[in-house]
Amino acid sequence: MNKPAEAVRSPASTAPLEIRFGQVGLAQVRIRTTDPGAILDELTGRVATAPQFFERTAVCLDLSALEKEPDVAEVRAVMDAVRRAGMLAVGLAHGTAAVDALARALDVPVLTYFRPQNRPPPVLQPADPQELAVPTLMHHTPVRSGQRVYARHRDLVVTSTVGAGAEVIADGCVHVYGAVRGRAVAGARGDVTARVFCQEFYAELVSVAGVYRVFETIPAELAGKPVQAWLSGDDLHVARIGS
Amino acid sequence: MTEIIVVTSGKGGVGKTTTSASLACGIARRGKRVAVIDFDIGLRNLDLIMGCERRVVYDFVNVIQGDCTLKQALIKDKRIDTLYVLAASQTRDKDALTQEGVRRVLDELTADGFDYIICDSPAGIEKGAHLAMYFADRAVVVVNPEVSSVRDSDRILGLLASKTLRAEQGNGGVKEHLLLTRYSPKRVASGEMMSVDDVKEILGLDVIGVVPESQDVLTASNAGTPVILNEQSDAAQAYEDAVARLLGESKPLRFIEEPKKGFFARMFGG
C-alpha cells in the first residue's frame, strides 16, 4: 500500500524546468536622449496615465534614435530610470554591432521583433503581397480574459467576443463581429494602413502600428457602438462606423 | 456513464463550496450515486459544509499517496445514502496532488459506478484549480454579479477551453454552465450590482441557476447542512432548480426580480 510518492508522478512533472517559446508582450521604448532624469520624468507620467497597462511591463530599449552610440554606463543608467518609472527593461532592440556589444556587456538579450521607423525597413515592409497572401485567420470562439490570438502576416477575423484582459493582434487588420472589452492591436509589425474594426466597442486599448489609445473610461458616444480605428499621421482616430 | 463536473470560479469566496455541496446533495437526492471531492488541499472546507468533519479519517491526499484505499477515505453521507464525500487534507500542501494521482482516483470512482463526480475547485488558476478541472466533462462556473468575479470567470472559461483533457483531445471540450450566486435583485435595480443579462452577455453563456443572496447560506454552513436541504429557503429552491437544469430539465429562472410591490405601489407606479 505505502507506495513512494515518486511512483505516481509522471516524469514530465519532475523535470526541474520547462522551456517554451512564444509571443510575449513587450513595450518598445525608443529613446532620443540618454538623460536618465528626462526619461524618468517622461515615463513616470506615461505610466501614471495607464497603470494597469504599463506597470511592470517588459520593455525593450531601442537605441536607434540616439545621435551617438551610448556607452555601457549610460545605458545602464537609462535602464535604471525605466525601472524606477515602474517598467522593466529586459533587453535591447536589435540594431548595430555596437548594440550587440552593449547587450553582452549588460548581460541582457538583443530582441529582434520591433517596428523600425527611421531606417528603411525592407524585410518588414507590410505591403509585401507575398506576406499578405496568407488567408485571414478566423477565430470563432470567445477570446477570454488572459488569452491572446495573433494573426501573423495577415488579418484576423473574430466572430465572437473579446473579453476584458484578452488581446487580439494582427499584422494586418483586426475585425471583431462582437463586443471588444479587451485590447485590439492592428498592424503589429508596423503597417500604418491597418485598421481595427469592431461591432461593439468597449475596448480598454486600441492600437495601430504601435500608436495606441487607452480607454480608462469609454467615451459615451462610442460605448457599445460599431467603431473603427485608423492612423492618420501619428494620430490614432477612433470613430463610429456608419452614421 | 460517469460525469465529472467541476465547480470553479477563479475568484475566491464566491460560493464554489456552497454550490458543490448543494448540487451534490440535490443530484444524489434524485437517486444518483454522487461523490463530491474537495480539491482545496490545505484549506479543507467541504467537509464542514457537508457536516462530516468529525468523520474524516483519511483524505484525498492519503488515497493518492497510497496510505489507504479509496473506500476507506470515502465518507458516506448520513442523510442521503447515495452521496459520498472525499475530504481534502488540511496538513499537506497543494503539491501533494498529482495529475496521475487524480486520474487514478477518478478512474476508480468511475469503475465503481458513480453517476456523478463533483470536483470542488480551489480559487485561483494554479495547480489545484487546474487539476480540479482537467478531467471534467462539464463545468459549473460560479460567478458573483460584480466586475472582478466576472473577469475571473472569463479567465477560467479560457482555461476550460484550452487546458483540459477534453480540450486537448478536441472532442467538443468541456460543457460550460454559468451559476450566479449572491444575487440581490434589489441591488441590481439600484444599479449597484450587475444583472443576470449583463453577466450572460459579457460571458456569452447561458445561466444554469441564479442563487439569491441569503442569510440561510451562513446558517446552513454553521449547521453543516447544505443549504439545499432547507426547503423553506429561496437559496435552496434556486439550487434545486439548478440541479434540475443540470440534469436536462428546463425551468424558468426565479428570484431574479424584486418581490412584487403592493397594490398601491402598482396603482400609482411608485
Ligand SMILES: Nc1ncnc2c1ncn2[C@@H]1O[C@H](COP(=O)(O)OP(=O)(O)OP(=O)(O)O)[C@@H](O)[C@H]1O
Ligand atoms: N447565496 C449566498 N448568500 C449569502 N452568502 C453566501 C451565498 N453563497 C455563499 N455565501 C457565503 O460566501 C462565503 C464563501 O462561500 P464558499 O466557501 O462557498 O465560497 P468558495 O468559492 O468555495 O470560497 P473559496 O474560494 O475560499 O474556496 C461563505 O461565507 C458563504 O456563507
Ligand SMILES: [Mg+2]
Ligand atoms: Mg471553497
